[in-house]
Structure formats: structure tokens, C-alpha cells
Amino acid sequence: MKPVKVGICGLGTVGGGTFNVLKRNADEITRRAGRHIIVEEIGARRDNPAIDTKGTQITRDIFAVATNPEIDIVVELIGGYDVARDLVLTAIENGKHVVTANKALIAEHGNEIFEAAQKKNVMVAFEAGVAGGIPIIKAIREGLSANKINWLAGIINGTGNFILTEMKEKGRDFDDVLKEAQELGYAEADPTFDVEGIDAAHKLTILSSIAFGIPLQFNKAYTEGISKITTEDVQYAEELGYRIKHLGVSRRTEQGVELRVHPTLIPEKALLANVNGVMNAVVVDGDAVGQTLYYGAGAGAEPTASAVVADIVDVVRTMTADRDNRVPHLAFQPGSLSDHPVLPVEQTETAYYLRMQALEQPGVLAKITSILGEKGINIEAIIQKETSEEQVPVIILTQTVQEQKMNEAIAEIEAFEGISGSVTRIRVEHLDG
Numbered sequence: 001m002k003p004v005k006v007g008i009c010g011l012g013t014v015g016g017g018t019f020n021v022l023k024r025n026a027d028e029i030t031r032r033a034g035r036h037i038i039v040e041e042i043g044a045r046r047d048n049p050a051i052d053t054k055g056t057q058i059t060r061d062i063f064a065v066a067t068n069p070e071i072d073i074v075v076e077l078i079g080g081y082d083v084a085r086d087l088v089l090t091a092i093e094n095g096k097h098v099v100t101a102n103k104a105l106i107a108e109h110g111n112e113i114f115e116a117a118q119k120k121n122v123m124v125a126f127e128a129g130v131a132g133g134i135p136i137i138k139a140i141r142e143g144l145s146a147n148k149i150n151w152l153a154g155i156i157n158g159t160g161n162f163i164l165t166e167m168k169e170k171g172r173d174f175d176d177v178l179k180e181a182q183e184l185g186y187a188e189a190d191p192t193f194d195v196e197g198i199d200a201a202h203k204l205t206i207l208s209s210i211a212f213g214i215p216l217q218f219n220k221a222y223t224e225g226i227s228k229i230t231t232e233d234v235q236y237a238e239e240l241g242y243r244i245k246h247l248g249v250s251r252r253t254e255q256g257v258e259l260r261v262h263p264t265l266i267p268e269k270a271l272l273a274n275v276n277g278v279m280n281a282v283v284v285d286g287d288a289v290g291q292t293l294y295y296g297a298g299a300g301a302e303p304t305a306s307a308v309v310a311d312i313v314d315v316v317r318t319m320t321a322d323r324d325n326r327v328p329h330l331a332f333q334p335g336s337l338s339d340h341p342v343l344p345v346e347q348t349e350t351a352y353y354l355r356m357q358a359l360e361q362p363g364v365l366a367k368i369t370s371i372l373g374e375k376g377i378n379i380e381a382i383i384q385k386e387t388s389e390e391q392v393p394v395i396i397l398t399q400t401v402q403e404q405k406m407n408e409a410i411a412e413i414e415a416f417e418g419i420s421g422s423v424t425r426i427r428v429e430h431l432d433g
Ligand code: HSE
Pocket: 129, 131, 132, 156, 157, 158, 159, 160, 186, 187, 188, 194, 199, 298, 299, 300
């Protein structure tokens, strides 16, 4: 059979990794795909001295790749939104299948891109966009297709997890670890995407769409980063038997779908609590299968290339199939997406860790607990540290409550003169149902 010709746009960390994996494992990949896969052309605005591209045609014009009549599959690895969107839509318009690692692109423009792809009867594959090398899209979209998914939760940003792990285990400075993550090629071009949870929210948006069969709605995701996590909170969490991880959580409730990324206390015995460094992991709870866990490298050249190349193989295998006989982009048939709403964060439910500075006076603790009690918030645990100072740290773990109720309680606690400064709040998930 004729070889399949691929054009790679972008020769950075992931582009370079993809080129190398395709070359190194060419025989094995051909045995799997049933056809030779050759890199016909690379579009890159600059050379990557670490990659030996000798013998492969290179252009500085990435759009020339998207319109090259020889090319069957365009692999978009330039990242970003606008140019990537134009590139992908141009490729689709020219009848090319597309493979991308660009979660920002899919989370923000996926609905439009999939619609264009359906019209042109081409595929857009994006496994590498979520959790690096872990085949989580394939697992949810195909492996769990019998299930009604209840919830999923994951560590889906390698850079953030690398930073939290190094800070906790080696006491390293935030900026120093971030710099190393950038040097290792883990971090986004704008690393605030990693530390402020935007990258994780892009990925969670995609996961929740394929889990619950709803359109992509990144603008409704609640996003909170890790830059305000203090070593005190890490230590208090440990005393209480928890670890702090930056989680993406999406849960189906009767009222709607929760879609939130934030630092989270999880029990230290939970498998996710023991996912360290650049590793990612996602727990998916389905009504038939129960809980399943997916673990692997969430960033880096070859782990991400592993997912890109798997997508290329998938596309090659079904290139000749009609669009109605392929796995739908968002797991559910395009006409069967549901309008179950994404809930505002105030309507989501979780347990909480609260830390505040209380005056060392009689009645202060009683007042705090009574504010919580009046809002119907049950206290799970409470720690008051012994001190000779006038102010004492008080740490409270609550049971599950609606966020709106907690906002009201925190506002009252902060207004109480027995408390100084603001209340630190970190959400708590037990991941057990
Ligand atoms: N910046 C991302 C991360 C890269 O650290 O997880 C992989 O998506």
C-alpha cells in the first residue's frame, strides 16, 4: 500500500520528540499501522539543533505544510491559539486529517474545529493534549463507553506537580523548580498557564466533554493556581493525614457538571496523593466499572510524542472509513451532545480545609464553630496550636458543603473581630465516591 505522508508543524520539544520516535520505531509502527508512515515535510520557524532532520524537506512556512497536496496528515505542534487555529482549519479545508497536542486550541476552539472536520470527513486527534503520554482520551472515549461516568479527578499538569513535589520533598524554592521545569521542556511557553491552573483547566474541559457528552466549555471552568500554597499549609495538611495536590475535578450531578481546577487536600493514602514529579494520573469513576486509574508521564518530549504517534497510527487505520464509522471526536455522536449545564463554582460541593489566625481569648473558637454550625457546616476536625503569642493558628476540616454556604461562613468569620486577616481555604476531596 502507498505510504501515508505526514507533515509536522513545529519542531520544538514535542515536534522533535515526534520526529525522533517516528524515525526510531518506524518498523514497529508500520507493523501496527499496516502502512509506512513517512515525514514528508516539516514546517518550523526555526531549526532545532538537537534534531537530525537530514533528508527531510523543511519549510519556514507552516501553512505550506497545511496546503501541500502530497500530505495526508498535518501534525500541529506549534501550540498557542490563533495561528494554530488558522493552521488547523486550513489543513481541514485542504482535506487533511489533523493530529494535535494543543489542549488550549481544542478546549477553546474544538467545537468549531470538529464541526469543520465533520463537514470535510477528516479526523482531528488530540490524545497528546491531555496528560502527556497517558492514553486517557482513548480510555474514556472507547474503553469506558459502556459506562455512565460519575466523576473524574486528576493531576493533569506535570509542571505544577513537579513544583509541588520538589517543594515538599526537597524544600526547594518555587522559582528555582519552575526554572528547571522550563529547561526540561515541561512548562508551557507562558508558565503561568501551568502554575495558575489554566493548562489543567484546558485539559479538564476536554476530559469532561468526552466523559459526560457535553460541548467544550472552557470559559465555564473554575481555575485556581498553586502559587499561594504555603509550606505551613503543606505541613498542617500532613498533620491531618492529607497531601496538597493541584487537581482537576469534574463531577456529574443532577443540577449540572462541576468543572474545577484548584489545590486540593486529598488523603495521603489515596493513590493520587502518591503521584509525584512530572507524573500525571487520572481517576475515572464509572457506574459499571467503578474506579479506574491511569498513570504516566504528563509532559516531556517522548512521552508526549508517544501519544502523538499513537494518534497518527489511529488516523492511518481509519482513514478510509466514513465519518459515521469513526469514533466521534467528543466520544458521543455530534448530534447527541447534552445541554446539561456546567455549574458555577458557588453551586459545587466539596469539603474544606480552613486556616485562620484567632485571638487567644475565651469564646473565639466557640464563635467560629457557631458561625459554621448556623450555616449547616459540620466540622470534621479542628486543631488549635499552643502558642505564647496573642494570635493562634486555627485549622478546621469541614464535611462537604455547597461552596456558596462556605463563602457566606468565611465572610462572617472574617468580619468577626476575634479573627485577624483573611481565612485561607483549600478544598478537600476524599475521592471515594
Ligand atoms: N505544561 C504541560 C504540563 C505540558 O506541565 O503538564 C503537557 O501538557
